[in-house]
Amino acid sequence: MFTFPRLAKRANPSPERAFYLGLLWERAAAKHPGTPVTLDQPLATLPALGTDFDYASLADVVADLAARLWELGVRPSERIAVHKTDNFDIALLACAAARIGAVPVMISSALSGEIVGQLLTRLDGPWLITDVAKLTGPLDGLPVRDLTRGTLLAGTEGHGELPLIAEVEGAPRRPAVRMHSSEPALITHTSGTTGVSKLMVHNARALFHRLLPQQIIAWPIRGSETVALCMSFVHSRFFHSLGVFLNYGNPLVVLSDPDPDKIAPIFVRHRPGLVETHPNNFIQWEDLVDAPGAPLSSVRYYSSTFDAIHPRTIQRLLAASRRPRPLLIQLYGQSETGPISGAWYTEKSAGRNDGRDVGYVLPGFIRLRVVDDNGRVLPRNQPGHLELRGRGTIMTYLGEHERYRRNITDGWWRLGDMGYLGRFGKLHLIDREVDRIDHIDSNLELEDTLMSRLEELLEAIIVIGPGGEPVPVICTRRDEPLDPGRWARATADLPPLAAPLHWPFNDVPRTSTWKVRRVEITRMLREQTAPAPAPGAADRPGA
Incomplete structure (x- = not known):
């Protein structure tokens, strides 16, 4: 049975029962200033700072970015969407926005320009932090000026007259703004596995109640282990992982690739x-x-x-x-x-x-x-x-x-x-x-069975075909060919399946947290835009 560690009562959650992103690094630096943080690539907005930090230096980065955002006009309670190329500066910009009382809105870099446009519309005129790669890529053709209060550039490359955060120098530091714990503190979006992502509004009180059990579970490894995090920077889980390990003083390695x-x-x-x-x-x-x-x-x-x-x-x-x-x-x-x-x-x-x-x-x-x-x-x-x-x-x-x-x-x-x-x-x-597929008890259980029987599989996904039939989409290590004989033997005692579709792992539609977008695959099958079945697979028994 799952139980919490016996020493969990000694954990030290935030006394006001609220999780404030704007104070996250400042509080960590007060307790463990010299604890190292290593990145796999420099901050896109401040690359000259390199990849080696500690809690205190990153707290300073957040305070600096917060001062720059204030200088550029961002104010408390205003929404500020962060949608840029993946880099750890995404999380630091979010903390900086929260530090001046704004509400960071985390929008995955994996979303299409069309969906980003819909989310900006729902946000009703937010600020937008983005970069040139997005503006000249997925967002090109989107009426960004009409959809936002103002656009601020992350990174170091300019675009027209838009202000670059990196070029705002000498902005005076400001004390942190702490909004009421019941007010919106963070907006994230759903994975979008079933369609257009939904925008989820979190407050600091609810974020605290999520943090507490995670902090208790992590008590046995407080401060004693180097922690490597390779996760979506726009997901609330990433901020909670930071909250847990910054509180305990663990050295961090933060990875984006x-x-x-x-x-x-x-x-x-x-x-x-x-x-x-x-x-x-x-x-x-x-x-x-x-x-x-x-x-x-x-x-x-x-x-x-x-x-x-x-x-x-x-x-x-x-x-x-x-x-x-x-x-x-x-x-x-x-x-x-x-x-x-x-x-x-x-x-x-x-x-x-x-x-x-x-x-x-x-x-x-x-x-x-x-x-x-x-x-x-x-x-x-x-x-x-x-x-x-x-x-x-x-x-x-x-x-x-x-x-x-x-x-x-x-x-x-x-x-x-x-x-x-x-x-x-x-x-x-x-x-x-x-x-759900009518004559399959559990798609997920069937996928586990295939993964356990075929070690060459990197992924096995059962989706609904155009006629309601179960269609396996499979990916192999290094995209190696699938042996039809091994597939036939592995599936001989399983419910009848359509011929497998052998896709390169990187071609499978995914969310920012690498979840498979099953509804999107079903749409591709219905519209006949999916790859052809793997050679020889259609000859297996039951296909």
Whole structure:
């Protein structure tokens, strides 16, 4: 059963029960000023500062950026969208905006210009921080001037008369502005796996209630391990990870590129004890298991959030560690709610895990129930729709409040996932509601089976085909050809599947957190814009 560490009561959460992004680095620097922070690339907006920092120097960067934003006209309560090329300065600009009382709006660099335009419209005239690559690329042709209060340039390259943040010099430092904990403090967006992303409004109080269980869970590794983070800079989870480890004084390595070939030398050089990335990046990092220099040998803890992770991946990662009793810590949650359940796995226990087991509902923080199609509460072990009550739930979907309200029934939030509760509140996921296929018990379970039987697979995705049939989309390591015979043997006892579509891993539509956009793949199949089936796969039994 999932339990919190016994020493958790000694954790030191924020006394005002609020998580203020604008004070994050300042408070960390007051406690642990010399703790190192290493980046894999310089800050795009202030590249001359290099890649080696500590808590105190990054607190100074945030205060400097905040002063520059104030000088450029940004004021408290105003929304300021951050949409630029991936770089750690995204997070620092967000903290700087929050420091002067503005509301940072995190917009993924992976979104199309069309979707960004829709989000800017919902924001009703925000400030926009972007860069030349975006303005001359995805945003080219978008009426940015009409959609925003003003556009500020990150990076060092100019564009017309737009002001460059980097060229604002000598702006006087200002004390931090702290808004009320019930006011909007951060706006992020949903992953967009089912369509246009929704804008989620968080306040500092709800962000605190999400932070607290994560801070308690991380208590055993306070200050003692170097932490490597390779995550979406626009996701609320990244800020919570910063909140946890800055509070405890852990050295940080912050990475923007998940490519295993680039990760390996960094891990060999810094030897992290905890690493966190998206589940689909962990799959890629299986290539590091036998890499020169044993880049994963120092890792004692793997932290996985955002989505369930394949048991095969857990076993391989843990086997690569040379630390005693390595663990993979998994939190299941949603952007609208924060963490919901948690578990940890050893190499041995991962082998017994069915992959749909996402641990125990966090005691004292989350209440979860399972209901049928009519809203009736179901008993244990009966699958249905998952609904939640918790203090970390968002305030609303900005510009779509009625859509937000439709997800709530008598105070219970509909997660959109199907699953069931086992003994002691253990949660098992089945599928997203929109992804269900009639004669398949669980697409996700079927995907886990394929991954465990075919080690050459980097990804296996079951989606709904044009005629309602289950279509497997598969990716192989280094995009190597798929052996039709091995596929036939691996699927002989499984429900009938269409011929597999063999796609390059990087061609699969994904969100900023590397989740697969299944609805988009289904659309591509319906409109016949998807790649042809892998050669020979159509001849397998049952195809």
